Amino acid sequence: MVKEKIMKAVFFATACISILAVGLICIFLFANGMPGIREIGLFKFLFGTTWRPGNGDYGILPMILGSLYVTAGAIIIGVPIGILTAAFLARFCPARWYPMIKTGVELMAGIPSVVYGFFGLVVLVPFVRNTIGGKGYSILTASILLGIMILPTIVNVSESAIRAVPKSYYEGSLALGATHERSVYRMVLPAAKSGIFAGVILGIGRAIGETMAVIMVAGNQPVMRAPNELLKGVCTLTANIVIEMGYAQDLHRKALIATGVVLFVFILIINISFSLVKRKVVSES
């Protein structure tokens, strides 16, 4: 009986590790990031438009915008294709083809981001440079690459959302004389919209947090860009941390850790909205 009690305590302890980990991550990020933010000034840090560590300018607005641009681009490219692919897999795909395509999508989720980045570097960058213009290292290139990378997330979550819609919706629509396509797009997809939306939020989280692939194709210039400068390079929050952390000292290093804090807060907000949407899905069904 003692053994049972001890083991129960051990299992409980292992269950608490995730709480401990989140706690430690919060504490260490904030404890190391806050002094930097205090020294620079929160407003100057978040809304400063120049990032020149050599001159003591630590404004991360260019990077925040950079992250938002490439994420928005990824959503514009990835979401429609992802949802349509999910609809195809759930309602159109011949049974013979399904395992192959499904395995492919799962493989896409497993491919490491460096490999995606390398693919972007050797294929997408020259492609954008030669067909559209600019240097190739640009917001557009990063958006296309991220759009590809978030596809599996959106396809998988949307597909299960579409499959979860009761069959009676589809059958009722057919019985009223609608075609198969109309039933899927007018009845089934709207019924699955919360689940699909949750997938999109998850995709946003992945796109904002993506680092290695973006570094390799986005050009990494920490300057302010207008949304119409699609062919110019940008630096994202994530890319800036990885590139400069190697040699940063003192305040510069603290500013980079503070950048990590900002990223972390972004991700927390996205996570919370994801779980809110998911709760809505559960209560709907």
Add this chain to the structure above:
Amino acid sequence: MTTVACDEKSYEKIIARNMIKAHILRAITIVAAVLTTLVLGFLVVYILVKGVPHLTPELFFWEYDSENVSMLPALINTLEITFLTLLLAIPCGIGAAIYLVEYANTKNCFIPVIRMTAETLTGIPSIVYGLFGMLFFNQFFGVSILSGALTLAIMVLPVIMRTTEEALVAVPKKYREGSFGLGAGKLRTIFCIVLPAALPGIFSGIVLSIGRIVGETAALIYTAGTVTKASNSLFNSGRTLAVHMYLLSKEGLNTDQAYATAVVLLVLVIVINFIAGRIVKGRQND
């Protein structure tokens, strides 16, 4: 009579219009699915075609130098980190899942907190893990294989936890009842009955984690470091294959070798996915 004929005509028109709409919708859907598949196919084939010719035996020499950017040291480091990470994450992940499924009662206020934090861990980007590892683990172990493995262990913990939990929940209740009925205690039931029955599911989670560890870069650059030697101690720094590949393509001097490294990574991931798929399929056939 004439009015009826007219109605029939407009009815046919509506049907025709609906059919055209349906065909267009179907075409768009198929185009999207083909596009997704094509992108993946193109990526895999392109990297294989460009990379396989550069997979020379020299790339698997013991020593890395600027003349011959051998990937064998990085491969060994990858194995070390994978092994160590799994050693840390598997017991914790499985233990946590056992607690959630077998012990916790629904009134326990800890359960939602544990689930919430596990979910949070899933969403945190790898660069944030890298920063945390650099700030926390590096203080104790320096830039080392151990720091990298500890960082990655936190990262894959929720993956193992979730898959194990699903596998445990899927074990029929009668297994446990039968075991209790034969006089076995709770621990014995868990270790001799429930865990063996849940093994395939747990295993697929582990395989998924291996995939993430092998492909991870951002979390390792500043925790496990970028030293090009095969590490012979847990406290030495060493680059993994993914970090190696990033640095090669960043330097831009050895693009051919970067292709070759990409092939190795890609093949590893494809094999891992294949194994995971096989396990899941085997479970469905049971």
